[in-house]
Amino acid sequence: MYHETRAADGADPGGAVILGHGVSKLFGGTVVALEGATFTVKPRQFISLVGPSGCGKSTLLRMIAGLIEPSSGSLHVHGDPVGKPRRDVGMMFQRPTLMAWRTVLENVLLPTELVRKVTAADRDHALELIELVGLKDFAYAFPSQLSGGMQQRASLARLLQTGADVLLLDEPFGALDEFTRERLNLELLRIVAQFGRTTLFVTHNIQEAIFLADEVFVMTPRPGRIAGIVEVPFERPRDISLMQTVPFNEMVAEVRGIFDRDNK
Amino acid sequence: MIARGAPGRKPARWMVLLDPVFLRRLATHVLIFTSFIAVWEWAGQTGRLNDLIMPAPSAIAAAIWRMYVVTGEIYWHFFVTMFEAVSGFVIGGVIGLGLAIGAALSLTFRRYVAPYAVALNVTPGIAVTPIFIAWFGFGWNSKIALAALIVFFPIFVNSLSGLLRVDRDTEELMRSLGASKMQTFFKLMLPNAAPMIFAGFKVAITTALVGAIVAEFASATEGIGIMMQRYAHRLDIAASIGVLISMALMGLLLFTLMEVADRRTVFWLRPERLEQVSRKRRRRLMALK
Amino acid sequence: MSDESIPGLSAEDGLTWRRVFNHLAILVAFLTVWEMLTVTGIADELLYPRPTLIIYSFYSLFIDQGIVWRHLWITMATVLSGFVVGTILGISLAVVAGLSETARRYMKPYIIVLEATPRIAIGPLMLAWLGFGFEAKLAIVTLVCFFAPFINTLTGFLSADEDQIELMRSLGASKWQILTKAMVPDAMPLIMAGIRLAMASALGGALVAEFISSNEGMGVLLNNLAAVLQMSAAFAALLTLTVLGFFLYRIMESLESWIIFWHHDDSMRRVARKRQTYWSKL
Ligand SMILES: Nc1ncnc2c1ncn2[C@@H]1O[C@H](COP(=O)(O)OP(=O)(O)OP(=O)(O)O)[C@@H](O)[C@H]1O
Numbered sequence: 001m002y003h004e005t006r007a008a009d010g011a012d013p014g015g016a017v018i019l020g021h022g023v024s025k026l027f028g029g030t031v032v033a034l035e036g037a038t039f040t041v042k043p044r045q046f047i048s049l050v051g052p053s054g055c056g057k058s059t060l061l062r063m064i065a066g067l068i069e070p071s072s073g074s075l076h077v078h079g080d081p082v083g084k085p086r087r088d089v090g091m092m093f094q095r096p097t098l099m100a101w102r103t104v105l106e107n108v109l110l111p112t113e114l115v116r117k118v119t120a121a122d123r124d125h126a127l128e129l130i131e132l133v134g135l136k137d138f139a140y141a142f143p144s145q146l147s148g149g150m151q152q153r154a155s156l157a158r159l160l161q162t163g164a165d166v167l168l169l170d171e172p173f174g175a176l177d178e179f180t181r182e183r184l185n186l187e188l189l190r191i192v193a194q195f196g197r198t199t200l201f202v203t204h205n206i207q208e209a210i211f212l213a214d215e216v217f218v219m220t221p222r223p224g225r226i227a228g229i230v231e232v233p234f235e236r237p238r239d240i241s242l243m244q245t246v247p248f249n250e251m252v253a254e255v256r257g258i259f260d261r262d263n264k
Numbered sequence: 265m266i267a268r269g270a271p272g273r274k275p276a277r278w279m280v281l282l283d284p285v286f287l288r289r290l291a292t293h294v295l296i297f298t299s300f301i302a303v304w305e306w307a308g309q310t311g312r313l314n315d316l317i318m319p320a321p322s323a324i325a326a327a328i329w330r331m332y333v334v335t336g337e338i339y340w341h342f343f344v345t346m347f348e349a350v351s352g353f354v355i356g357g358v359i360g361l362g363l364a365i366g367a368a369l370s371l372t373f374r375r376y377v378a379p380y381a382v383a384l385n386v387t388p389g390i391a392v393t394p395i396f397i398a399w400f401g402f403g404w405n406s407k408i409a410l411a412a413l414i415v416f417f418p419i420f421v422n423s424l425s426g427l428l429r430v431d432r433d434t435e436e437l438m439r440s441l442g443a444s445k446m447q448t449f450f451k452l453m454l455p456n457a458a459p460m461i462f463a464g465f466k467v468a469i470t471t472a473l474v475g476a477i478v479a480e481f482a483s484a485t486e487g488i489g490i491m492m493q494r495y496a497h498r499l500d501i502a503a504s505i506g507v508l509i510s511m512a513l514m515g516l517l518l519f520t521l522m523e524v525a526d527r528r529t530v531f532w533l534r535p536e537r538l539e540q541v542s543r544k545r546r547r548r549l550m551a552l553k
Numbered sequence: 554m555s556d557e558s559i560p561g562l563s564a565e566d567g568l569t570w571r572r573v574f575n576h577l578a579i580l581v582a583f584l585t586v587w588e589m590l591t592v593t594g595i596a597d598e599l600l601y602p603r604p605t606l607i608i609y610s611f612y613s614l615f616i617d618q619g620i621v622w623r624h625l626w627i628t629m630a631t632v633l634s635g636f637v638v639g640t641i642l643g644i645s646l647a648v649v650a651g652l653s654e655t656a657r658r659y660m661k662p663y664i665i666v667l668e669a670t671p672r673i674a675i676g677p678l679m680l681a682w683l684g685f686g687f688e689a690k691l692a693i694v695t696l697v698c699f700f701a702p703f704i705n706t707l708t709g710f711l712s713a714d715e716d717q718i719e720l721m722r723s724l725g726a727s728k729w730q731i732l733t734k735a736m737v738p739d740a741m742p743l744i745m746a747g748i749r750l751a752m753a754s755a756l757g758g759a760l761v762a763e764f765i766s767s768n769e770g771m772g773v774l775l776n777n778l779a780a781v782l783q784m785s786a787a788f789a790a791l792l793t794l795t796v797l798g799f800f801l802y803r804i805m806e807s808l809e810s811w812i813i814f815w816h817h818d819d820s821m822r823r824v825a826r827k828r829q830t831y832w833s834k835l
């Protein structure tokens with residue numbers, strides 16, 4: 001289980017939450033999904049992983065979540081080598097993965113239900129989270145009655161209900177339209193800032209990656225690897241207008257440069 | 265942000281009776297049906313039909329009246345066949361669903377059960393009738409056994425494919441939440457498979473009826489199948505058709521029961537039921553301590 | 554008998570030598586236990602014939618006495634002719650009905666009732682109408698084979714892709730072109746599923762017809778053997794039907810992958826090659 005102090009007294013000196021060293025993953029002995037990823041994620045950092053399809057973003061996330069094991073290299077979360085899924089690491093997918101036979105509230109309560117009997121306090125906590133993600137009036141609606149964006153809000157509330165302090169978001173708003181996505185990104189920033197969680201966010205969109213993150217991991221395919229790590233200096237809280245500024249666009253160009261360099 | 269099933273009271277079911285389009289269609293249906301019967305009756309009355317082949321509707325109605333009201337002989341036979349079909353369905357269903365669960369949870373089990381399931385599938389189950397009669401006698405048991413045998417496969421195969429059709433992301437979600445195998449099964453796989461399982465049940469329930477009736481044809485002293493057989497042998501076509509209609513009724517009855525169970529269980533695929541369930545759930549969650 | 558394969562098993566994770574061996578070992582163990590149970594008299598040999606006796610019965614049914622051939626032939630003839638007639642009837646009626654929305658609407662309630670009716674129950678009536686000959690058997694199998702293709706074809710047309718039809722219209726296609734180039738291919742998988750279901754029930758239908766009527770055919774053979782408690786021979790006849798059923802099933806399977814090639818990877822590749830040569834030779 002999660003220990004507040006673990007990161008400080010763990011194996012690594014910098015107080016890292018996640019520490020990867022030469023992490024590689026092979027599927028079926030031949031497909032190299034990820035090769036030699038070395039990186040550090042510090043507490044409360046917001047990391048964006050950006051890169052084209054097939055560069056191993058999901059693979060990296062699933063390894064951190066303990067869903068699959070690295071083929072080689074070392075990967076530590078809170079000082080422990082990854083192995084099994086853990087309660088302090090939560091994951092959210094591109095599709096809402098809500099259960100159609102549960103109301104929104106029941107879906108949000110699922111993580112609690114799996115470890116103990118649900119109490120009135122759990123319910124009230126879940127209702128607060130549902131309000132936080134903007135679904136106040138839909139706590140008792142079923143997923144099929146919600147729009148795609150609302151379904152993703154619900155699954156975000158479920159992620160928060162786990163109480164995990166490391167949030168892994170795999171293109172959480174990738175299937176939504178531009179407008180909804182932008183809005184949800186802003187809300188995500190607000191929520192993450194409020195809770196002070198460590199976040200890894202996967203996206204295909206360079207602007208989005210930079211706008212959200214403290215650090216951008218730029219990934220390239222064949223074999224999948226982290227080609228560069230770009231630090232994002234902009235102050236928080238950030239506003240959409242940031243995307244129009246010159247420094248922002250210079251940063252976009254810098255990230256693009258990493259892909260172009262890699263293509264040659 | 266627009267909810268698709270916007271809240272708000274839906275019009276009551278009976279309101280459809282005020283819908284002119286519905287009324288016109290209903291009237292046309294009734295008109296077609298009655299004119300068909302009328303022409304048929306006219307042909308019978310004027311001697312254009314051979315009574316030994318196709319008796320007039322009034323003759324059939326009289327036969328039905330006789331077996332349901334005058335003698336009342338059909339009720340016992342009706343009950344017997346119904347009992348055989350339902351018992352067979354339950355037995356075959358429990359075995360089919362049980363093996364499907366085993367096969368869904370274990371690849372090894374699935375591998376070893378597969379060839380036998382395939383063999384069972386390609387064998388026309390009905391062919392076993394004579395053997396079952398030798399084994400289980402001329403009474404109800406052989407009918408129940410046959411019904412159980414032929415409902416097994418549709419239930420097994422539908423349940424298994426339902427259980428295996430789990431969304432990969434949702435399964436990973438359960439794992440990332442640290443769910444046990446049992447929890448994953450009961451909270452994800454089983455409800456996820458429910459629509460398919462019921463689809464299998466619905467196919468199977470009519471199949472069970474076929475099994476019971478065919479076994480009765482082959483040898484029996486009671487049941488609606490043997491009743492049919494006797495009338496047909498006597499060339500009492502009107503009564504045979506009466507029994508046939510009763511069989512259709514029985515099939516409809518069993519199918520409707522299954523359909524109702526399906527609607528109640530798999531409520532999430534029935535938009536019109538969501539609000540009611542939602543209210544119930546809200547009450548339950550509010551009562552939580 | 555329904556018409557589906559076991560889900561969750563792909564061909565490539567099917568057979569290694571080790572697994573074949575395991576399967577055989579289990580089968581042999583099962584048969585040995587059965588044999589022992591009957592030999593020792595724990596199970597009544599009269600009712601549960603010994604596996605070795607069943608094997609011997611195959612020999613006597615097929616070779617020594619050779620009585621099975623005639624029955625097998627008759628049943629096959631009934632099955633195939635009833636299947637062909639019923640399927641063609643079902644599909645063509647559905648096509649005719651499917652063209653008119655009004656016709657579809659007014660047929661719906663009757664179809665629902667007919668679907669829930671145990672169709673085979675009409676068997677004795679058919680006998681009363683047509684006598685105890687081949688005609689009655691053919692009629693029963695035809696009837697059994699009629700519904701699945703009929704209903705599936707109708708459903709296929711009902712759920713036709715509206716956008717595609719719209720597209721065809723915008724290209725100025727005639728009604729006939731829309732039917733043959735859009736609706737039929739679109740409905741084909743469902744139609745094929747109906748045909749496979751028909752085949753799956755045809756054998757059962759023929760057997761029932763034989764149970765209640767005729768004096769020849771596999772149903773009669775089975776009935777007679779079981780009636781005089783020649784159980785080993787009855788089992789051999791039953792297993793013969795299993796093999797027959799298996800072949801019919803495989804035939805339908807390849808027919809399907811041939812017709813609906815776009816659902817099967819290897820058929821798709823084959824057709825793609827053929828089309829390529831066709832178009833380049835043009
Ligand atoms: N279970 C698996 N078995 C075999 N290969 C896999 C498996 N999972 C992923 N791969 C392969 O590993 C590579 C990286 O996959 P991954 O899903 O991590 O990419 P991604 O960056 O998330 O792509 P996308 O943006 O499309 O989600 C791909 O080539 C993929 O085909």
Ligand SMILES: [Mg+2]
Nearest residue numbers: 057058059170
């Ligand atoms: Mg991915």
